[in-house]
Amino acid sequence: MTRLDLTGRTAIVTGGSRGIGLAAAKAIAAAGGNVILTSRSQESADAAAAEVGGTTLGIVAHAVDEQGARRCMDLALEWFGSIDILVNNAGTNPAYGPVIDQDHARFAKTFDVNLWAPVLWTGLATRAWMGEHGGAVVNMASIGGLGFEPDLGIYNASKAALIHLTKQLALELSPRVRVNSLAPGVVRTKLAEQLWKQYEGQLNSSTALGRIGEPGDIGSAVAFLVSDAASWVTGETFVIDGGQRLGDAALFRAEALADA
Ligand SMILES: NC(=O)c1ccc[n+]([C@@H]2O[C@H](COP(=O)([O-])OP(=O)(O)OC[C@H]3O[C@@H](n4cnc5c(N)ncnc54)[C@H](OP(=O)(O)O)[C@@H]3O)[C@@H](O)[C@H]2O)c1
Numbered sequence: 001m002t003r004l005d006l007t008g009r010t011a012i013v014t015g016g017s018r019g020i021g022l023a024a025a026k027a028i029a030a031a032g033g034n035v036i037l038t039s040r041s042q043e044s045a046d047a048a049a050a051e052v053g054g055t056t057l058g059i060v061a062h063a064v065d066e067q068g069a070r071r072c073m074d075l076a077l078e079w080f081g082s083i084d085i086l087v088n089n090a091g092t093n094p095a096y097g098p099v100i101d102q103d104h105a106r107f108a109k110t111f112d113v114n115l116w117a118p119v120l121w122t123g124l125a126t127r128a129w130m131g132e133h134g135g136a137v138v139n140m141a142s143i144g145g146l147g148f149e150p151d152l153g154i155y156n157a158s159k160a161a162l163i164h165l166t167k168q169l170a171l172e173l174s175p176r177v178r179v180n181s182l183a184p185g186v187v188r189t190k191l192a193e194q195l196w197k198q199y200e201g202q203l204n205s206s207t208a209l210g211r212i213g214e215p216g217d218i219g220s221a222v223a224f225l226v227s228d229a230a231s232w233v234t235g236e237t238f239v240i241d242g243g244q245r246l247g248d249a250a251l252f253r254a255e256a257l258a259d260a
Contacts, residue, residue: 003229007032010080011226012072014063014121015090017044019189020140022051023219024087029054031223034080036072038063038090055080063090063117066124073128083129085226088118089140093191095154102154114158119165126173134176136226139166140218141181143241159183163237170235178234180225185241187213205250208243217242 011028015021016037025037029052037052038061039045045058059075061068076083092113095106118139129135144152145159166181173179186195186203196203196212203212221240224230239245250256 003231004031004223004227006085006223006227009084009226010034010076010082011036011085011087012076012083012121012125013037013087013089014061014117015039016052016058016087017041017048019191020184020187020215020218021087021089022048023215024089024138024222025052025056025219027216027219027223028085028087028226029056031227033085034076036076036079038068038072064112064120066120069121069124073124077128082133083125084133084135086121086125086130086135086137087140087222087226088121088137090117091140091191093152093155096194097151099153107154110154110158111161114155115161115165118162122169122173122179126177130177131173132176135178136230137169137173137177137179138222138225139163139179139181141166141183141237143183143185143239143245146183146237146239146245166237167235174234178230180230180233180235181237182218182221182225183237183239183241184218185213185239185244187215187218189215203244206244206248207241208246208249210249211242213240213242 011033013021013025016025017039025035029035035056038059040062042060049056049058059072095102095110122137139162141162142159144156145163163181170179
């Protein structure tokens with residue numbers, strides 16, 4: 001068995017119908033894992049499960065619906081016999097714009113889906129299986145949770161809090177459950193369209209690795225973090241952003257220096 005082999009492990013991936021969650025489900029399935037992925041629509045969940053293939057089930061569950069979350073736990077145990085991996089991926093950003101322009105409804109929705117849902121699902125998975133048998137949780141944070149950007153204040157605060165709670169949970173659930181977060185940069189998905197669609201050329205030239213992220217870049221990182229290859233990693237925030245956080249690479253490249 002290679003250490004990236006997930007044969008016999010069962011994963012629940014929230015928000016698995018498209019984008020990063022779908023890519024994470026594919027990466028886990030490609031490593032041999034069973035997958036339960038969720039969406040707010042059964043039709044989208046079924047379509048995504050068919051696209052992932054292998055032993056994958058699509059289940060309708062809103063990220064903050066406790067009954068839906070419990071149903072996923074029950075089905076994982078009934079169909080596959082364990083819940084070894086939880087990817088808290090579902091995320092939202094209805095609060096785009098300056099912080100003081102937001103209202104309570106947009107603030108509450110952002111924090112419910114981005115922060116409460118990971119707490120809810122992690123608690124249920126721990127009580128249902130991981131607390132006794134062990135497991136690995138990955139919370140989908142963002143590089144926004146490590147810094148400041150215009151118009152993303154509420155969203156980024158939710159991701160900063162998620163990074164904080166990841167560390168708290170890594171301590172509280174130790175030593176059996178590993179809890180880590182991923183902090184992607186700008187990735188080509190629907191949620192982030194406002195961040196890349198008009199600016200892709202600009203982002204490509206300013207990013208050290210010369211392009212924006214693709215969902216599969218993050219899927220691979222999820223598969224690593226939940227595998228035995230990361231068996232001594234917990235409480236960490238794994239930045240995966242092609243170097244976006246380093247600054248404007250165009251200013252540092254040899255041709256830019258030659259022109260100066
Ligand atoms: N793309 C980026 O640049 C980027 C960067 C950093 C972090 N992230 C994070 O990555 C995660 C995935 O985002 P993405 O970019 O892949 O977005 P996406 O392509 O828009 O996909 C979002 C997924 O979450 C599901 N979802 C949304 N709200 C939900 C809710 N309330 N309950 C259950 N599922 C819900 C959607 O499913 P349905 O619509 O089918 O229900 C969909 O599967 C999010 O946590 C996001 O904050 C993204």
